[in-house]
Amino acid sequence: GAVVxxxxxxxICKSGxxxxxxxxxxxxxxTTMFWYRQFPKQSLMLMATSNEGSKATYEQGxxxxxxxxxxxxxxxxxxxxxxxxxxxxxxxxxxARAGTSVTDTQYFGPGTRLTVL
Amino acid sequence: xxxxxxxxxxxxxxxxxxxxxxxxxxxxxSQSFFWYRQYSGKSPExxxxxxxxxxxxxxxxxxxxxxxxQYVSLLIRDSQPSDSATYLCAVRGAIYNFNKFYFxxxxxxxxxx
Numbered sequence: 001g002a003v004v005x006x007x008x009x010x011x012i013c014k015s016g017x018x019x020x021x022x023x024x025x026x027x028x029x030x031t032t033m034f035w036y037r038q039f040p041k042q043s044l045m046l047m048a049t050s051n052e053g054s055k056a057t058y059e060q061g062x063x064x065x066x067x068x069x070x071x072x073x074x075x076x077x078x079x080x081x082x083x084x085x086x087x088x089x090x091x092x093x094x095x096a097r098a099g100t101s102v103t104d105t106q107y108f109g110p111g112t113r114l115t116v117l
Numbered sequence: 118x119x120x121x122x123x124x125x126x127x128x129x130x131x132x133x134x135x136x137x138x139x140x141x142x143x144x145x146x147s148q149s150f151f152w153y154r155q156y157s158g159k160s161p162e163x164x165x166x167x168x169x170x171x172x173x174x175x176x177x178x179x180x181x182x183x184x185x186x187q188y189v190s191l192l193i194r195d196s197q198p199s200d201s202a203t204y205l206c207a208v209r210g211a212i213y214n215f216n217k218f219y220f221x222x223x224x225x226x227x228x229x230x
Contacts, residue, residue: 043220044161
């Protein structure tokens with residue numbers, strides 16, 4: 001149980017284009033989904049937290065107009081990188097959490113490696 | 118002060134030894150603690166969760182929690198080369214910050230054959 005998928009697993013795009021990444025919880029309903037970014041040899045950086053049906057909460061320094069997050073259902077969240085540039089090249093990882101109790105944890109998707117040329 | 122602190126390592130241990138990974142956290146109200154393993158180029162995977170003071174064992178892994186000292190540790194017995202990875206400590210925010218998970222920067226473990 002607790003499987004989270006991401007699609008695509010890797011993407012190469014030209015500078016200026018937009019890229020959409022999907023995150024799905026396959027066997028549970030995710031009350032909250034998180035989006036992280038990780039540069040090589042660096043730690044996870046939380047970008048935003050999203051709850052189904054409401055606007056995402058972005059971390060300080062993350063441009064909400066550039067990184068559009070939609071959490072349309074309890075099993076699907078999408079991250080769109082708009083007008084991508086080479087500095088946006090990174091490993092994007094989503095995670096999902098079921099429930100709201102103290103014992104609930106978050107499970108990570110396999111990640112999407114984005115390369116912007 | 119960071120919410121979660123870990124020694125970045127690398128921590129090198131010989132195969133078969135016990136690896137001890139440590140983590141401290143700043144929010145005394147935190148109640149949920151997690152250890153994740155991340156292989157190079159992969160996403161983190163959950164190893165252990167712990168919520169009460171004391172030890173929690175799962176196979177070769179033992180998580181230890183001391184809330185008074187705000188300290189969490191992970192012991193890996195009979196370390197194997199396949200355990201070589203970065204280990205992330207995560208702490209869930211206290212009741213007023215319940216939706217937040219704070220991650221340490223990770224400790225890189227090398228298990229030498």
